[in-house]
Amino acid sequence: MPKPSLLGKTLKELEAIALEAGLQKFVAKQIASWLYKKNVTTIDEMTNLSIKARQILGEKFDLGRLNHVKVQESIDGTKKYLYPALNGKFIEAAYIPDKDRATLCISSQVGCKMGCLFCMTGKQGFQGQLTATEIINQISSLPEFEKLTNIVYMGMGEPFDNIEEVLKSLEILTSAYGFAMSPKRITVSTIGIVPGMKRFLTESSCHLAISMHTPFDEERKQLMPIQVVYPLKEVLNEIRNFNFGLQRRVSFEYIMFKGVNDSQRHIKELAKILNGIKCRINLIKFHPIPDTPLESSEISTIEWFRDSLNEKGIITTIRQSRGQDIYAACGLLSTKQLVKQQNTDF
């Protein structure tokens, strides 16, 4: 049985750990500083803790750092890291350097339950939730940790289907005791799990991205099974009724599928349903996955779509594809080949 980890614990949890170990409450802040500001790899490096305190902690806890086991580098500089998770499972994170910013795309689950038709992660099914330790470890253990400017929860899994651990990780990333990152440098992407989204909106200040992909209910049902549970209309109502303030941003992700969601009809409907919501749309070229019935729209169509939406007053951009040659681009992350055959009920 592995020892519990210190990494990924909130200040409140570290205080409880300190008190239970017979240490002073303030020790928790010291531990947090070593974990999240000095990014140490062992408990022994926490040198402002007494030797006895380190000994007590070491007996009961691991620090929780797990280094990547594989890295692949794209011709465009993107790197895909394979990290071990608990119970012999694996997750991927994509490091995307771009001029003066460096973004890390992190995972929140091993696999995914959402089954979107266009997503490689969905094809591997669901193997487990990540703990806050495993989420934070993708950041702490990144060789380029010092260069990181932005974090996006757009890797494997649906963050709001693992809301407790995701919120804990966001607290650690944005708190003064933690990484002290600006919440404006963090974006969490969801397909629209409404209860989780409500908690995220009220308990965090980070940006929100919604995977939309079509404004029409019936089409969205065919692309994204979640539509039958949390219809887009319900998601938009929540967003419309929430005060995002001046700094916080909501964006909609829109993968362009040839002949499916790239027509004038879609532009008109998008303008209609997004009326009154201060937002932007990110258009994404579809990166084909095995056995998919979908194709990407032509670049010229994507540009026309962007220009038409901009003309209607919706700020729309085309997201640059990164890391496609190493399967690190949007919708391509997967550790399916490392998943052991499970006993299923079908």
Next chain:
Amino acid sequence: MKEYKIIDNIRISESTYVLSVKRDFEFVPGQIVSVTTNEKIAPRLYSICSGNKETDLKLLYSIKSEGQLTPQLSLLKSGNIVHISIPGGQFKPAINNACWISAGTGIAPFVSTIQSLECNNITLIHGARIIDDFYFSNIFEKFAGVDYIRCCSSSNNNVFYEGRLTQYLTEKDNLPVNQLYYLCGSAEMIVETRDILISKGISFSNIFSEIYF
């Protein structure tokens, strides 16, 4: 969420139960409700598995040993309180000339549909590991409008198809391409089944899925 008094909570197989409460709302077959035992436990979503003309609301659930809710839910007795939301969701299986495919407790929305509406020319393919997990088979056996196919993956028998439902679909020739297909089950089942259907010429626009999560 509103409090409901449990009428019964019956174990129907090794780890599966049917929970019943008195219904006080309208619903459309295929809809879901959120359920929890108390405010401290995050609610989970369940498909309604009773007809919309029945006075009781029934929910089918399996115990997830690692879960917070279902082990507690299974301990509740008649007279105990459970919290249930108003119904929601848009999974509405077609009731004519359609194919319904489910695994395990994914049968629930189809149970509700068959007990609520007149269904004709329906093929129902249900996959389960053992014979006891073909829940509500007595209901489907008696409907003339349903071609009821059971795929049993780990029990030998002479009555049902022996093998996984994905194997059944892979072996099956001439699946109607113009029919609508409604899938309900785990993510793994949905993704694998959908890929098989698409490989057999069925358009993704004819496939509708509800994944339990």
